[in-house]
Structure formats: C-alpha cells, structure tokens
Amino acid sequence: MLTAEVSLYPQKTTNASQIINNSLDTLRQHDxxxxxxxxxxxxxxxxxxxxxxxxxxxxxxxxxNEVNMVVTISNSAV
Structure with missing residues (x-):
C-alpha cells in the first residue's frame, strides 16, 4: 500500500482551475x-x-499546459 500527497501547479495560464479539475477527474478514473x-x-x-x-x-x-507536480510518497500507513 502506498500513500501519495500530490500538488499540481499549472504554469503560464489563466485556466489553472480547469486544468486542476480535469486532473481530479483523471484521478477518479483510477481505483x-x-x-x-x-x-x-x-x-x-x-x-x-x-x-x-x-x-x-x-x-x-x-x-x-506546462505544469509542475510535487509528490510525497510513503509506504507507511500515514
């Protein structure tokens, strides 16, 4: 079991909220x-x-869009 904390930062855009919402939809497609x-x-x-x-x-x-993504991953039950 893995736990990850992820932050996504769209760059050079006025449409950051839409990109983030689309990204959340992407995650919902995974189990x-x-x-x-x-x-x-x-x-x-x-x-x-x-x-x-x-x-x-x-x-x-x-x-x-260009994005930065920051991820912290743990294999412990946090």
Whole structure:
C-alpha cells in the first residue's frame, strides 16, 4: 500500500482551475482512495495503482499546459 500527497501547479495560464479539475477527474478514473484538500490531494492504493494514477495525472495535465507536480510518497500507513 502506498500513500501519495500530490500538488499540481499549472504554469503560464489563466485556466489553472480547469486544468486542476480535469486532473481530479483523471484521478477518479483510477481505483484510488482520494482526499482532496485546498493545496494537495492525498492518494492511497496499491503500488501499481498509485504510480499509474500519478503518471496519468502528469501526462494528461502536461498535454494541456506546462505544469509542475510535487509528490510525497510513503509506504507507511500515514
């Protein structure tokens, strides 16, 4: 089981909220437990599910715009 806390920061855009909302929709397509916060989203799932969700999140957001993504990953039950 992995836990990840992820923050996505769209760059050089006036459409950041839409990119972030699209990114949350992307995460919902994966079999992950999610807790959406004001500055980050916490994910929990198997190793493969978390890594796949993070990869998909970055790829899809990056296809829309330049983005920075900050991730903290833990293999402990936080």
């Amino acid at each position: 992950l437990q999610t807790q959406v916060g004001s500055m980050s989203t916490r994910l929990q799932g198997t190793d493969d599910e978390v890594w796949a969700g993070l990869r998909d999140l970055f790829d899809r957001a990056g296809a829309q």
